Amino acid sequence: MTMRLLPAVILAAAVLLAPVLWLVLPRLLAGGGVSLPGGGTESAEISGVIIENLKQEGQILELEAQVGELKALVEELQSRLQRLEAAVARGGLSPDGMVREGDIAPDSNIAASEYTQVALIFDRTNFNNPLTVATPGFIVDLLGKPRDTLSDDCQPMTNPALKQMLVTEQVGPVTVTMLRPAIESLKTVFAEIRRTDPKLHDLINTAGALCVRQIRGTSGRYSNHSFGLAVDLNINGALDNFTDGKTQMGLIIIADFFHAEGWIWGAGFRREDSMHFEVSREKLMEWRTQGLI
Structure with missing residues (x-):
């Protein structure tokens, strides 16, 4: 990796x-x-x-x-x-x-502050290759709408089929609500992080997962959080700055584990969002082939 x-x-x-x-x-x-x-x-x-x-x-x-x-x-x-x-x-x-x-x-001398140090991300817009983003339109065609009306605020999911797949669990160091296949995939990611760097693993917090809302700045365009297919993470409670092209060292490290599991990292977006991780189009199609969604 x-x-x-x-x-x-x-x-x-x-x-x-x-x-x-x-x-x-x-x-x-x-x-x-x-x-x-x-x-x-x-x-x-x-x-x-x-x-x-x-x-x-x-x-x-x-x-x-x-x-x-x-x-x-x-x-x-x-x-x-x-x-x-x-x-x-x-x-x-x-x-x-x-x-x-x-x-x-692991290096027991590494302080928590080392993981929250920020650095420029080398070639960040190509990080996610060859994985591709699952667009809201693609997910709606695949799974249906999570609800009919949207706002900038989180609202309950109303789609019965999607609601049946929702699970709230403690996954590694965080508790999240997501679709069952995403939960299981996240378990794999955190298990590898813990095996490789247990100190970093224990410093990971969540800044949110399921949130049925529209992408801020748009009208009626679903965020991937709306489907229970995305999670925002931070290191030791320190939020990474949005759209500054830099990211925390801890997020740079864990991004490789997500990539190996078929997740997209928000640092590769045009508007850099390093705390954001979402399931890729390829991973969704794999789950569909396996009958998981």
Whole structure:
């Protein structure tokens, strides 16, 4: 199961280091030149041109004001990379970032706050491939409407056939109301998370599952929560910011387990929603073939 934590951290480190190098390199050049692979050096004249251009654009003053903050962020990234290397040494991750099949020793030193740290999601709009979203229209054709009238607020489900499939259960660390096949699938996801990272498993909370309502900002378009096929999760009660393109480390980790089970992650939506997980079109068709829905 591919872990996307390493690419996210490495990309963030590159972004943070780039402006520091942009500031420091011209000064090194001004101080006598920098050796090139062929043995030559940049002339003082070229160095002066580079520095002059930066001054004209006002970039040096702006970067100098940010150097302290950038250094602190780089040190934090280095610390995270060291923890990842420690995980590799423990056997928790293989060098290529893959989760091993055997039991994985958790890092007891990881604090809850580490799981709620946020990072940019690398290539997030392609995360869900090859899974595809089950659109509201597709689900209505497959299962029927959960109720006829909708609003922005949660309302009871009135469809008798769907109501018969609704179950409320404690699943791993959360209690949710969803369709029976979704509950069983969620059990598989949480069992794998618990086996791999029991500390993270115990920090997972729910921000809601069944909620028969329209997608906010639309009129009459069902949210996937309306069918009992979606769940919102948070880490240790800390809600992830909506549509900022970033997400909590804990959510990045658990997203791989949901993907393997055939669920869509909301971080891949155009409007990033990292707390949201929903059953994919492919998983629904699998359940239909098995006679589960």
